[in-house]
Amino acid sequence: MIMDCHTHIAQSQLPNFQHMNMEPEQFASHLSARGIGKALVFPYDSLFNGRNYSEANDELAAFCARVPTMLIPYGSVNPSHGAAALDELTRMIQDLGFKGIKLHPWIQAFSFLANEYMDPFLQEVRRLHVPIIMHDGTPPYCTPSQYAYQAERYPQTTFVLGHAGLKDFWPESMQVALDHKNVMLNLNATFLGVQHIVQKLGGDRIVWGSDFPFGGVEVVDYWLGHILQLPVAEEVKDKILWRNGQVLLEGGL
């Protein structure tokens, strides 16, 4: 069984992302055809355009409710929105039953280091005891070391680097995971980077996700291949593809 720890709602109104749109049942069937039994699902358009997060989170809840055994919602808010963000954060976790939070600082246009709003936000996250998964691997707001700054200040919260640094930042993401035991990596590094990270972390605190349906269904095969082709024991692959991800359904590490 495989758990996909990085997918997005397949409903976009953005003109350049129309390829992503499909019904939840079709979305689920693309994943289950590849052995994926559970998927964390994040919002999409609301990250870009900052529109009403409550509405977007409601849409996400409705999307996932169509295939409830498989699709697990991780909602979003914009921490820089202050009190409104805190209200929606509490609502989506407590009322909607979301299991975690997705943030994408560069497209949401906020700094992870702006403690004026990040402290109240991260204190509420700590109280709610849910993981945060963040886009990472691209400047200016989404580099692993920027996330490490808050991971050090909030050791009880699980921070998941959503791409393990991608092409340019995977060595930095690996170092952040080594330095901070509350950091997990979702592996979308180069194949070389994936090999080094898995070896260095011994397969622990590593999960897998595809970013589907961004990039089409082909991205699932592309990224899954990065794990399936690893020259490591099946047990390690099983940890990455399934077992390690289970903590993300139960509040984190």
Add this chain to the structure above:
Amino acid sequence: MGFFSGPIHDAHTHLGEGTWYSLSPDELILSMDQNGVVGAVICPSDRALAYHFKEGNDCLLDAAQKHPGRFFPFLTASPWAPEEGLDYLQKAVSRGGVYGLKFNTTLTGCSISDPKLNPFVEFAQSHDLPIYFHTGTPIFSLPTQLMQLARRFPKVKFIMGHLGSCDFWMDGVPVAAATPNIYVETSFFGIAPMLRRVITEVGAERVLFGSDVPICSYPLEIGKFGSLDLDPETEARIFGRNLLSLLRRA
């Protein structure tokens, strides 16, 4: 994997000792043979692209001599030391076996469009050599910086490495479509709808398959084209014919 049965020519690999890898010519040949790759552009490793220029270039030229017909060396130089670099390149070109230049301007610390690169581009123009640029890494390796350079030198052919990935994936196709002397190379670019668009909007004749081995994997980089259902003519172009004509090996 396995959908394309013709011979593959690879527009991007690295050879030698790198920070995170070590790949010998024999190991690369083995990997190529296992994946149906008959010829490959070879580029220096990161340490050679950043500082140990001569070591990296010597390694490529030696490898090409030992494996005739399999490797196409793309040499590098420091934009900060044009006289030294041009001296080496001039001697190498007169001995033969140089197929292009490669720069990773993130590693050398100047923008792709920095005038410090002009002497090398002029050299490439006078010897009819294409230039491969790593792209996708801010602040020095943007597709739009390559567009500036390509406009300055319209007769030189440039290769946009990685098609601007990761987060400049939205820039790669518009830049290449607007700039006839830019070719695009596909390693670590996994966004299928954009790969389709690059073929229709830029044209299949300017798309080059590249693996970035040993940083990326042959089966994954080749396999990602399988689901695009390209016609055999387009596949043959992308998997080698375009590269061979760019290298004047057609």
